Amino acid sequence: MLNRSSGVWICVALAIGAVLFALLATNPYYTSLVVWILTNAVLASALRFVLQIGELNIATAAFFGIGAYTAAITAVLFGWPFWLTLVLAPLVAATLSALFGWVTLRAKGPYFLLISFAVTEVIRLIYTQTNAIGGNSGLVGMFPPMAIDAYYPALAVALLAATLFALYGVERSDLGRMFMAIKNNDAIPRSVGLNVVFLKVLCVVIAAAAVGLAGGLHAYANNVIAPADFTYFVAILALAYVKIGGEGHPFGPVLGAAVLTLVGQWVAGISAWENIFYGAVIVATVLAFPGGLVGLATRARSLVIRSGQ
Numbered sequence: 001m002l003n004r005s006s007g008v009w010i011c012v013a014l015a016i017g018a019v020l021f022a023l024l025a026t027n028p029y030y031t032s033l034v035v036w037i038l039t040n041a042v043l044a045s046a047l048r049f050v051l052q053i054g055e056l057n058i059a060t061a062a063f064f065g066i067g068a069y070t071a072a073i074t075a076v077l078f079g080w081p082f083w084l085t086l087v088l089a090p091l092v093a094a095t096l097s098a099l100f101g102w103v104t105l106r107a108k109g110p111y112f113l114l115i116s117f118a119v120t121e122v123i124r125l126i127y128t129q130t131n132a133i134g135g136n137s138g139l140v141g142m143f144p145p146m147a148i149d150a151y152y153p154a155l156a157v158a159l160l161a162a163t164l165f166a167l168y169g170v171e172r173s174d175l176g177r178m179f180m181a182i183k184n185n186d187a188i189p190r191s192v193g194l195n196v197v198f199l200k201v202l203c204v205v206i207a208a209a210a211v212g213l214a215g216g217l218h219a220y221a222n223n224v225i226a227p228a229d230f231t232y233f234v235a236i237l238a239l240a241y242v243k244i245g246g247e248g249h250p251f252g253p254v255l256g257a258a259v260l261t262l263v264g265q266w267v268a269g270i271s272a273w274e275n276i277f278y279g280a281v282i283v284a285t286v287l288a289f290p291g292g293l294v295g296l297a298t299r300a301r302s303l304v305i306r307s308g309q
Helices: 005-022 028-050 060-077 082-106 110-131 146-172 174-184 187-191 196-222 231-246 251-270 272-289 292-308
Strands: none
Touching: 005 028, 005 146, 005 251, 028 146, 028 196, 028 231, 028 251, 060 082, 060 196, 060 231, 082 110, 082 196, 110 146, 110 231, 146 174, 174 187, 174 196, 187 196, 187 272, 196 251, 231 251, 231 272, 231 292, 251 272, 251 292
């Protein structure tokens, strides 16, 4: 396994480089691409975060959309200040995820997976049927204040990178170790007096707050959102980022998001073949490199060390 401390320093260096690139680059396509990579990295890392309790949360896509719509509605329809809308995006996502988790997390495995899938689709349908928020057309007009408009990509990258480090910090804390204990065998934590349901809900709430903020930043980065942006396929892609990069290390989802987002730009013009391509990449990677790209790098490093001895 790749050394965790070295992975952290790699992430720090990449985060600083990404912020500087977004600040100094003059081509808007490349700055938006960096923001999109970091957004996908947060989605993947949040999905992996909930995997710590042994659950695959397709509703990650729903909370991403809730964050985006919260920022968009409060900015466009209510005219609230930029910073307030960004604060509300993760707060609303986290609050609704607490209700979602409290109701659903007594179910496990495929039952929770199906419930989270259904919730994602129901929320998307609510968007499409609510004319006040644009229905199928969505909302347009989420613009950062003029004073920070030129610096918004760098701001978004910095906030997204900070979110990734916050998730990592929680994972490495005592709370993160309790999450892992639940994944391994929730009967043991329950036997020592831990409230397993509360801990599961807390894990989902933390992940939802992260993707809620990413959703708010996404709304301002794109200036337009629509229900089609927040289908279950968003969570499927996030799972692909996790598996391609490597689930065993926090750096894995970041690497997977970067690689597949860049590759996705290359295959974006091949219509239906795009989904087939993603499916083929996931199957090939899982079969050939079970530990993902991070696991492959670790094995390559081990081989180099052995050859040098």
